Every structure is written in structure tokens, then in C-alpha cells.
Amino acid sequence: MTDEKEKISLTSSRKWFWMGITVAIISPIAGIILAVAFWTEPEFKKKGRIIFVFSILWGVAFLFLTNWAIKQGYLPAY
Numbered sequence: 001m002t003d004e005k006e007k008i009s010l011t012s013s014r015k016w017f018w019m020g021i022t023v024a025i026i027s028p029i030a031g032i033i034l035a036v037a038f039w040t041e042p043e044f045k046k047k048g049r050i051i052f053v054f055s056i057l058w059g060v061a062f063l064f065l066t067n068w069a070i071k072q073g074y075l076p077a078y
Contacts, residue, residue: 013043020051028059 020038024031032055038048069075 013047016044017047017051020047021054024051024055024058028055028062031055031058 016038020031020034023034031051035048035052035055038044038051041048066075070077
């Protein structure tokens with residue numbers, strides 16, 4: 001076995017960025033996890049920060065929207 005670090009190259013950073021945003025929209029917690037994974041790669045540090053902030057903001061907005069929809073009667077309150 002060699003001790004060389006294997007360099008993993010992602011071909012399209014734009015594609016991975018938009019996939020990260022999509023994951024964050026579907027699940028903010030998964031978006032945070034993906035953002036932290038991006039943050040560890042030098043080429044994706046900036047994109048990781050953007051996805052991280054977006055995930056936090058979307059998660060907070062989703063909680064407020066859900067709470068508002070429950071109070072208005074659009075969603076059931078269990």
C-alpha cells in the first residue's frame with residue numbers, strides 16, 4: 001500500500017453547487033452536512049460556505065412558515 005493521498009476531482013463545480021442547494025432545499029440538515037463536506041475541500045470552500053448559510057436561513061424560514069401555516073389552519077396541529 002502506498003501512503004499517497006488520492007486526489008478526487010469533481011468535474012463541474014457549478015453542477016455540485018446547484019446539487020448542494022437542491023439538497024438544502026429538500027432537507028436543511030442534509031444541506032448543512034453536505035456544506036461541511038464541501039468546506040473540507042479547498043476548491044469548494046466558498047461554495048460550502050454559501051450552501052451552509054443558505055441551509056441555515058432556509059431551515060429557519062421553513063420553521064416560521066410551518067408555524068404560520070399551522071396557526072392559519074392550513075396544516076394540521078397534532
